[in-house]
Amino acid sequence: MSFAFDLKARDGAARLGEIATPHGPVRTPAFMPLGTAGAVKAMLPETVRATGADIVLGNTYHLMLRPGAERVARLGGLQKLMNWHGPILTDSGGFQVMSLAKLRKITEQGVTFQSHIDGSTHELTPERAVEIQSLLGADIQMVLDECTPFPCEREAAATSMRLSLRWAERCKQAFATYGGEGQALFGIVQGSVYPELREESAAGLRDIGFDGYAVGGLAVGEGQALMLETLETTTPLLPEDRPRYLMGVGTPEDILEAVARGVDMFDCVIPTRSGRHGQAFTWAGKLNLRNAVHADDSRPLDPESVCPAARDYARAYLHHLVKADEYLAPMLLSWANVHFYQELMAGIRAAIGEGRFAAFASETRARLRGD
Amino acid sequence: MSFAFDLKARDGAARLGEIATPHGPVRTPAFMPLGTAGAVKAMLPETVRATGADIVLGNTYHLMLRPGAERVARLGGLQKLMNWHGPILTDSGGFQVMSLAKLRKITEQGVTFQSHIDGSTHELTPERAVEIQSLLGADIQMVLDECTPFPCEREAAATSMRLSLRWAERCKQAFATYGGEGQALFGIVQGSVYPELREESAAGLRDIGFDGYAVGGLAVGEGQALMLETLETTTPLLPEDRPRYLMGVGTPEDILEAVARGVDMFDCVIPTRSGRHGQAFTWAGKLNLRNAVHADDSRPLDPESVCPAARDYARAYLHHLVKADEYLAPMLLSWANVHFYQELMAGIRAAIGEGRFAAFASETRARLRGD
Numbered sequence: 001m002s003f004a005f006d007l008k009a010r011d012g013a014a015r016l017g018e019i020a021t022p023h024g025p026v027r028t029p030a031f032m033p034l035g036t037a038g039a040v041k042a043m044l045p046e047t048v049r050a051t052g053a054d055i056v057l058g059n060t061y062h063l064m065l066r067p068g069a070e071r072v073a074r075l076g077g078l079q080k081l082m083n084w085h086g087p088i089l090t091d092s093g094g095f096q097v098m099s100l101a102k103l104r105k106i107t108e109q110g111v112t113f114q115s116h117i118d119g120s121t122h123e124l125t126p127e128r129a130v131e132i133q134s135l136l137g138a139d140i141q142m143v144l145d146e147c148t149p150f151p152c153e154r155e156a157a158a159t160s161m162r163l164s165l166r167w168a169e170r171c172k173q174a175f176a177t178y179g180g181e182g183q184a185l186f187g188i189v190q191g192s193v194y195p196e197l198r199e200e201s202a203a204g205l206r207d208i209g210f211d212g213y214a215v216g217g218l219a220v221g222e223g224q225a226l227m228l229e230t231l232e233t234t235t236p237l238l239p240e241d242r243p244r245y246l247m248g249v250g251t252p253e254d255i256l257e258a259v260a261r262g263v264d265m266f267d268c269v270i271p272t273r274s275g276r277h278g279q280a281f282t283w284a285g286k287l288n289l290r291n292a293v294h295a296d297d298s299r300p301l302d303p304e305s306v307c308p309a310a311r312d313y314a315r316a317y318l319h320h321l322v323k324a325d326e327y328l329a330p331m332l333l334s335w336a337n338v339h340f341y342q343e344l345m346a347g348i349r350a351a352i353g354e355g356r357f358a359a360f361a362s363e364t365r366a367r368l369r370g371d
Numbered sequence: 372m373s374f375a376f377d378l379k380a381r382d383g384a385a386r387l388g389e390i391a392t393p394h395g396p397v398r399t400p401a402f403m404p405l406g407t408a409g410a411v412k413a414m415l416p417e418t419v420r421a422t423g424a425d426i427v428l429g430n431t432y433h434l435m436l437r438p439g440a441e442r443v444a445r446l447g448g449l450q451k452l453m454n455w456h457g458p459i460l461t462d463s464g465g466f467q468v469m470s471l472a473k474l475r476k477i478t479e480q481g482v483t484f485q486s487h488i489d490g491s492t493h494e495l496t497p498e499r500a501v502e503i504q505s506l507l508g509a510d511i512q513m514v515l516d517e518c519t520p521f522p523c524e525r526e527a528a529a530t531s532m533r534l535s536l537r538w539a540e541r542c543k544q545a546f547a548t549y550g551g552e553g554q555a556l557f558g559i560v561q562g563s564v565y566p567e568l569r570e571e572s573a574a575g576l577r578d579i580g581f582d583g584y585a586v587g588g589l590a591v592g593e594g595q596a597l598m599l600e601t602l603e604t605t606t607p608l609l610p611e612d613r614p615r616y617l618m619g620v621g622t623p624e625d626i627l628e629a630v631a632r633g634v635d636m637f638d639c640v641i642p643t644r645s646g647r648h649g650q651a652f653t654w655a656g657k658l659n660l661r662n663a664v665h666a667d668d669s670r671p672l673d674p675e676s677v678c679p680a681a682r683d684y685a686r687a688y689l690h691h692l693v694k695a696d697e698y699l700a701p702m703l704l705s706w707a708n709v710h711f712y713q714e715l716m717a718g719i720r721a722a723i724g725e726g727r728f729a730a731f732a733s734e735t736r737a738r739l740r741g742d
Binding site: 037038039041042043044046062066067071074075076080081082083295296298308312313314316317319320321323324326327328330331332 | 433702
């Protein structure tokens, strides 16, 4: 199956769709759990699948350093290695180079940096980023971009965005060489919080032409209001017939707001990282299982859930596991949280399909606030 | 169902049997995975069950300190709390007090110690050990004993063993008060490596009368030869019609030898702890997945295994997960190792039933050596 996007329904700006990929379909709006270093942390791949996730994300930065892209290719690709039989999207490595690597140096050519693992020096160019993602066997690749921090001066944001545009063009060319059968390449709109820069970036990317368009450089500290404002001016600039991906976002509330502004795809560390930190998402709000208030609470996270992690274990037990630093704590809480996110996405998709997304979003916000 | 032991077949000194408990049957010889602090480390209870384990072990010492026996009872017992629907055996806490607690003081009355978690002072008497295990809801309880170190002078071993005998008598009396419907209490033979002390201990325990008999104080540094020698003089002293449990043992080779000497039950940290340290048991010997030799090895641990952890993931991937310190490494390796142990036990049981245990043991030893 080749990459394709089928836009099935609209409800205001919210969109219901389905992406076809070589490894199967992705129902949108979609939330992609993070398989950072080739594994969704503390979850078996079949458990990830059972939550309702269609696609997971792999990080080029982590995987190029360890186990290495050429090795992954020799071993049959990331899907086979992870024993994950669905689609995979890989980021381009740009964001992690900025946030994790040491001694990074950006030039027109690309970025050189030192590995945070062993200090070894690596280079990531637009061409190499695409080559790596092709070696990994990603169904959806992302262009190499420079992700500006927040706040960022207008001039710096403009310079950086234009570099990202030139890199995007080079990625597109490299993808013609390296990209595998049916795989897709997404562009990434940059421009910080400046509408005219976002416009210039989106126009440039549309001129090059991509299979999908991501909004990058958000959720980096600008706050929800500014993020949504920027999103609101950006999504209308993107082609209607291509999926839109808001990178690194977010909370359930963020996702509801972004879907309302026409976003189709999300990824975020929140459900798995929260799970590793003893936090659980429930339809009655977020719980910190480390809190002593749960020590004698025999209720499960959610007795109505179809997720065994949320249904079959007392909060008192989860509290105990967190306090005792048992592996089972992140295993159960990551599972429950990823399941919660997938339930949210399923609810969003059903609501859009039935033309009641605004009401669903408003009810869900109220539930999550504990109203 | 009340506790009972059905001895189904013998093959030399090796025995095939089945223990009935209030939470279901235990096929013997049995290996009990450790659910130390109320969880088999890095495994979901349904995964433990799927490996073929009939029963898990809980540690009184850990559970009395956290979450606390009274709390476990209020929450419906350990089975419910762990979401483990099978039988549970609890040790008495004696061994962990000796190995983990600080500032312990042993008197005729019992042992006082400081928690290794928060330094709080606790007392464990024979009566309290039984009360705690009853509160936890253990199907099989163990008497409180003093586990002598190795080496241990004859006089010290004798004094300690006689104290353990007096404690065993008090446990039996307390069990009449606290023990739940159908639950069982096992005695523990002590006496270090001195045959006449083991004899005195076994005779004393038989006089008191227990539902099963454990051999304690072994696998504490005496080496396999001395362990087996002691076992060989001890098991014939135990009633034929009661299960025999060799505590804290051991490697697959230890288990084969002990079964040949009439042991029915085992527990050991090895499969789960090895899994957390990147080691995998396979029928072609033990592998250290941290070793770079596995970095490009696309073979699974065992392509013939019915265990998904052993069958569906390349050694190269397991190596990567271990190196990257991913949660999935202990999750998969603990699973594969517990499955391996349960396969070993199933093989042992089948061989005894068919009167070919000696041949099975010899073939298995050769396989494990890589012959």
